[in-house]
Amino acid sequence: MKLSEGVEAAIHSVTILASLGPGETMPAAAFADAYEISASYLLKHLKVLVADGLLESVSGPQGGYRLARAAEKITLLDVVLAIEGRQPAFRCTEIRQRGPVRLPAEVYAKPCQINAAMLKAERAYRAALAETSIADIAADFSAEADPRAVAAACAFAEQNKRPQGRSKNTQAKGEKA
């Protein structure tokens, strides 16, 4: 039950990208530097987000990343599932069926109560994550955070954003997935 550290970086990155204009992009090196984290390692995570259709990437000079859809339609759950994988955290291995006393399979037709309870909790977890979109995060930040922090974030975005960029390669990626 430990989320990988990359989840935090990924969410922050997506949140920054949400502050860009419609077609604008920002290179990963920019916020890797701003967050003082390894750019190469951040790339690794962003690549997954691209593969999952959350981000689009643009190669070459003036390239970078941008959201693949509106920030309102990207939830924390999307990011977490992209990084951590879609399979539930609790995986029932049906140990109840193992062991010396082998009963016919029909005996285990009903799902394991333990698995059911664990999955129910995980649904609650995912539902809570799905309630919050990246746009919500960004809005909360603008509204509640210290004005100086907001100003710094805006300045950073203004300084590192790239005007435009095609995204053909990303489209091709998306098709294969």
Add this chain to the structure above:
Amino acid sequence: MKLSEGVEAAIHSVTILASLGPGETMPAAAFADAYEISASYLLKHLKVLVADGLLESVSGPQGGYRLARAAEKITLLDVVLAIEGRQPAFRCTEIRQRGPVRLPAEVYAKPCQINAAMLKAERAYRAALAETSIADIAADFSAEADPRAVAAACAFAEQNKRPQGRSKNTQAKGEKA
């Protein structure tokens, strides 16, 4: 976001122990064999449950494990936290404060919105787990599972349970924790 496999074994073990009488114990080797999992490895997890006060252990012949309190007062959350640790899955490293633009600490007085949202989801997860007690699991099993499975479980318990046992060593453990 991946629970260790030991969680499943631990929950099943605790559920079995819930079927015993008040002072009765059962050795770990019994259900390790029944589940076809490594006894040594199961011990590793049960030890943690003992340290966390969920189980009591009795050494020596006729020894084993038993619940430290009523099955109604042991929830899935208790077991999961014991095995996986109490710290939240998402740990905010405050990367917003890192980087070249260092603003005064007071700017970050308010908690990070991302962290808040993640923790909120985790509270929902834990709340859902806390709703289900081991007694609930056992009751559901008795009520809904196939009668043959229930009979097999009862027979197993009857066959491997140990009448009684002191628990002085466990008490000492509890005090040090």
Add this chain to the structure above:
DNA sequence: GGCCACGTACTCGGATAGAATCTGTCCGAGTGCGAATGG
């Protein structure tokens, strides 16, 4: 002066080491029962 070709610099993408954690195993400490012995 305008157009084209080339080189360069910058971006992301994938493959490759190192660290930490999870999984699995072994050996040792402690305990209660049972047998053997002596009274």
Add this chain to the structure above:
DNA sequence: CCATTCGCACTCGGACAGATTCTATCCGAGTACGTGGCC
């Protein structure tokens, strides 16, 4: 025949390797811009 003592078998507890995953890094593929040369 009964009490005591000793040994043994069984339990949990902690220390020790192997495997898998996470973390971090480096090098390569592709692209757009800028420069230089040519028409």
